[in-house]
Amino acid sequence: MRAFTDERDWAKFHDPKSLILALVGEVGELAELFQWLPADEAAQKVSSDPLRRRVGEEMADVLAYLVRLADILDIDLAEVARQKLENSAERFPPADFRGEAPEKI
Amino acid sequence: MRAFTDERDWAKFHDPKSLILALVGEVGELAELFQWLPADEAAQKVSSDPLRRRVGEEMADVLAYLVRLADILDIDLAEVARQKLENSAERFPPADFRGEAPEKI
Amino acid sequence: MRAFTDERDWAKFHDPKSLILALVGEVGELAELFQWLPADEAAQKVSSDPLRRRVGEEMADVLAYLVRLADILDIDLAEVARQKLENSAERFPPADFRGEAPEKI
Amino acid sequence: MRAFTDERDWAKFHDPKSLILALVGEVGELAELFQWLPADEAAQKVSSDPLRRRVGEEMADVLAYLVRLADILDIDLAEVARQKLENSAERFPPADFRGEAPEKI
Numbered sequence: 001m002r003a004f005t006d007e008r009d010w011a012k013f014h015d016p017k018s019l020i021l022a023l024v025g026e027v028g029e030l031a032e033l034f035q036w037l038p039a040d041e042a043a044q045k046v047s048s049d050p051l052r053r054r055v056g057e058e059m060a061d062v063l064a065y066l067v068r069l070a071d072i073l074d075i076d077l078a079e080v081a082r083q084k085l086e087n088s089a090e091r092f093p094p095a096d097f098r099g100e101a102p103e104k105i
Numbered sequence: 106m107r108a109f110t111d112e113r114d115w116a117k118f119h120d121p122k123s124l125i126l127a128l129v130g131e132v133g134e135l136a137e138l139f140q141w142l143p144a145d146e147a148a149q150k151v152s153s154d155p156l157r158r159r160v161g162e163e164m165a166d167v168l169a170y171l172v173r174l175a176d177i178l179d180i181d182l183a184e185v186a187r188q189k190l191e192n193s194a195e196r197f198p199p200a201d202f203r204g205e206a207p208e209k210i
Numbered sequence: 211m212r213a214f215t216d217e218r219d220w221a222k223f224h225d226p227k228s229l230i231l232a233l234v235g236e237v238g239e240l241a242e243l244f245q246w247l248p249a250d251e252a253a254q255k256v257s258s259d260p261l262r263r264r265v266g267e268e269m270a271d272v273l274a275y276l277v278r279l280a281d282i283l284d285i286d287l288a289e290v291a292r293q294k295l296e297n298s299a300e301r302f303p304p305a306d307f308r309g310e311a312p313e314k315i
Numbered sequence: 316m317r318a319f320t321d322e323r324d325w326a327k328f329h330d331p332k333s334l335i336l337a338l339v340g341e342v343g344e345l346a347e348l349f350q351w352l353p354a355d356e357a358a359q360k361v362s363s364d365p366l367r368r369r370v371g372e373e374m375a376d377v378l379a380y381l382v383r384l385a386d387i388l389d390i391d392l393a394e395v396a397r398q399k400l401e402n403s404a405e406r407f408p409p410a411d412f413r414g415e416a417p418e419k420i
Binding site: 001004007008009010012013015016017018020023024027030031034035037039040042043046047052055056057059060061062063064066067069070072073074075077080081083084085088089092094097098099101 | 106109112113114115117118120121122123125128129132135136139140142144145147148151152157160161162164165166167168169171174175177178179180182185186188189190193194197199202203204206
Binding site for chain 4: 293
């Protein structure tokens with residue numbers, strides 16, 4: 001994403017708030033692909049093309065902007081993700097939360 | 106995320122629409138950290154803790170749900186991201202788009 | 211919202227991109243209240259307090275920022291909503307779309 | 316929205332989680348219209364057509380799904396919005412918050 005951006009001189013557009021709005025745009029496109037699918041059939045319905053391909057493309061766009069945001073903020077996304085998951089694992093002991101959905105991880 | 110989920114028997118909550126709503130929740134928390142920051146000072150203001158740590162945590166949560174969604178849909182997120190970026194590179198030749206923001210990648 | 215904002219001298223924070231990020235934050239909070247609820251039980255589960263009250267508060271916040279955005283852009287939200295619904299009614303004749311979900315209104 | 320929905324037999328698609336995903340889709344489209352605009356020029360750039368018309372249409376779609384969600388949940392959106400604004404007015408006394416952005420209203 002950094003090379004892709006620099007080759008087009010698009011870095012000037014990539015301040016944090018603009019990148020988050022772009023991320024929101026891609027999350028919105030992902031949501032639109034699922035919005036009217038029955039909840040219990042959604043996974044099956046997107047298991048074949050063309051829907052499967054479109055879902056993958058929107059997920060790719062979400063990741064692209066998330067990675068780009070991490071880049072301009074000099075945040076090691078993989079590292080913070082590992083740390084956050086470790087923290088969540090401690091906050092939600094399996095013995096105490098088995099089968100019970102917490103409000104958020 | 107798969108192990109974290111299975112150890113807590115949370116897979117039953119992870120249908121696509123529920124995971125996208127969870128992703129939206131985390132994107133919302135990320136947006137709230139930036140909403141009132143001046144656009145041209147945002148990157149600098151989140152360059153130090155505690156804001157930097159909080160931004161990293163919210164970005165980690167967004168990635169966690171995106172990766173989990175990819176897992177249940179059996180989509181290779183890294184691979185589709187590489188393919189999408191290649192496609193975008195072809196759709197937006199540097200010579201034609203230098204310095205001009207396209208509506209979306 | 212205009213009076214509420216002016217009384218606190220908050221108008222300086224209300225540029226369009228900031229307000230949309232604030233709107234995204236509230237939509238995220240609304241999504242979090244529903245994310246793990248079974249799709250077919252969600253409406254019933256939020257039909258009583260305290261969840262019903264919390265859902266109403268988040269919906270109120272989404273509306274507040276949408277109305278504030280319309281105010282700073284001098285857009286008559288009620289009027290554009292009426293026009294858009296009329297356009298959608300023409301684009302989706304009941305006879306042609308009965309029972310079939312379009313990708314979007 | 317209720318009449319528009321019933322005339323097309325679309326009520327069966329309008330469970331809360333699906334409507335929130337549809338709302339997210341429209342918020343995403345609104346975000347995309349602003350994402351690359353300079354923060355301090357955004358309001359001016361959307362002050363004339365065709366951008367002004369498109370922004371109004373996306374805001375109308377956001378309101379349409381918000382109103383529809385309120386309808387299926389039997390929530391008086393205007394009333395909860397008035398109550399929430401009154402509560403926010405009490406939580407943020409002008410004398411204490413003048414010119415200082417709170418994290419959220």
